[in-house]
Amino acid sequence: MSVLQFLLNLSDRQAAEAVRCRIDFKYALALDLDDPGFHHSVLSDFRDRLAQDDRADALLDLALARLKEAGLVKARGRQRTDSTYLRAAVREMTRLELVLEAVRAALEECARTAPEILDGLVTEDWAMRYGRQVRLVSQPSHPATRLKQAGTDGADLLDRIRSRRPTAAPGPAAEALRQIMVQHFLVDTRGRLRPRAEKDGLPPTGRRLQSPYDLQARYVRRGHRTWTGYLAHVTETCDAESVNVITDVATTAPTADSTALPGIHARLEQRRLLPAQHLIDGGYTSVALMDTAARTHRIEVIGPVSPGNSWQRKAGTGFTREDFTVDFDRRQVTCPNGKISGNWSEPTAQAPYALVAFDARHCSPCPHRSRCTRSKDPRKGRTVNFLPRRLHDLQAQNRADQQDPQGRRLYAVRSGVEGTVNELANAHQMRRCRYRGTAKAHVQHVLTAIAVNIERLSTQEPDDSAYRPRPPTAFQQYLDAHELPSPRWWRQGQ
Structure with missing residues (x-):
C-alpha cells in the first residue's frame, strides 16, 4: 500500500480512502470488495518501523531479488548514478527565528513531559514571547536585543532542566536548544552571554542547525543553487536492451558526492547486482576511488577525473603536472625544458603523493620560469607532486579516454540518469x-524508487502481446529515403 501511495502521490488519508473505495486498489492488494480497509494512522506507524535498522533498504533488497528472479535485472551490466538536492520538511528561518523557536520547542517538550520544570521560571513575558509559533516579519523591531533576550531565556531553561533532572537524558528539543545555544552564543570574559560574531568562531552555515525539529538538515550552496536539506543518490541500470531499473537510492547529508560511492558499491554487492561498468559524473570520481572499485569489486568506474585547480591550468599557458615526464623506475622527473631532477621524496604528511623538487640552478636561468612557478626567490625551483605509479597510470588513461570518441560516446549514456532524477522529482x-x-x-525515497520500478515494468509489452507498432506513413518513408530530418514525436507511435 505504501508503494501505491508514493506511486500516485497520495496523502495518508487519501491512501486509506483509496483502499476502502477503489476497486483497482482492492484488486492490486488482493482484498475482498467489501473489505473496510484501515485507519490512515497505520501508514505512519509502518513508516516508523521501516525507518529503524535499515529496514527500508531490506524492502528494496526484496523487490530487486524478485526482479532478479524474473530476469528483469542482472549483475555485471552497466549502471549509472547521479545526485539531486532534497528540501527538508522544515521552514527556513533567520537566526532570531531559529533561537526563539528552539526555546519554544523546548518549552513545549517540558510542558508535555515534566511541567514541574517550568514552575517559577515561566512568567507573563515568557508567555508573550513563546506562546505561539515564531513567525517574524522581514524586518523585525530590535532584532539584536531580542536575540540576546532569547539566548538568556534559553540558557536559563537549560540550567533549570539540568538542575531539576540531573540524571535524565535531555529530550530531542532540549538537545537541539543546547546545540543551537553553543553554535550561536558564548560567555565572554566578564561572564555575560552574548551572540557570537564571525570573529568569535561562528560555525560555517553548512554545519549549523537550521531547525530545532530536524537536527540533520543543513544549509547547502552548490553553484547558483541553495537549499536546506539533504542529498539523494540514485543508481539505475542502463543496458541497451532492457528496461532501466533503479537498483539503489541513498539519502545522505549534503557532503561531497564521492563519499557516497563506497556505500553504493557495498549495497550493490550485498544485493549481488554489482555492475561491470559504473558511469558517474565528476563529483563522484577520484583516482583512488576508481582504483579501489576496480580492485575490490572489479568495477570499471567511468567518469572524468578532476583536472586540478593549479594556476598553470587556469592560466592556460603554464606548465602543468602533466607536462612533466615521470620515470618511476629511476625515480626521476624530466621537465618540459629537458632538465632532470632526482630529488624524490615521499613525505608522510602528503601521502600518497611523491614530491620532486627541481634544483634552483636549473630553474633560475630557465627562459620559461614564469610559466612554471610564480616564486620570486631565485633560490627556489619548481616542486611537482605525483601519485604512485598505479594511480598515475590510471589517471593518465582516464584523461586519454575523455578525449577518445568511443569513450565519449560510452560516457554519454550517463546523462540518461538525469531523466530518472527528473521523473522522481517532478x-x-x-x-x-x-x-x-x-x-x-x-x-x-526507497518507496518512491520501488514505485517507479513497478511503473516502468508495467509499461513493457509481454512477448506474446498482439500489439504492433504503427508503420511509417508514405511521407515519412519519403523523408527517410532522402535522409531528411523529421520531428521526433513522429516516431513515438512506432
Missing part, C-alpha cells in the same frame, strides 16, 4: 521531503 515529488530526518526521508 512526477513523484521526491525532492520535497514529506518527513523530518534522513531516516524517514530515506523511507520515502
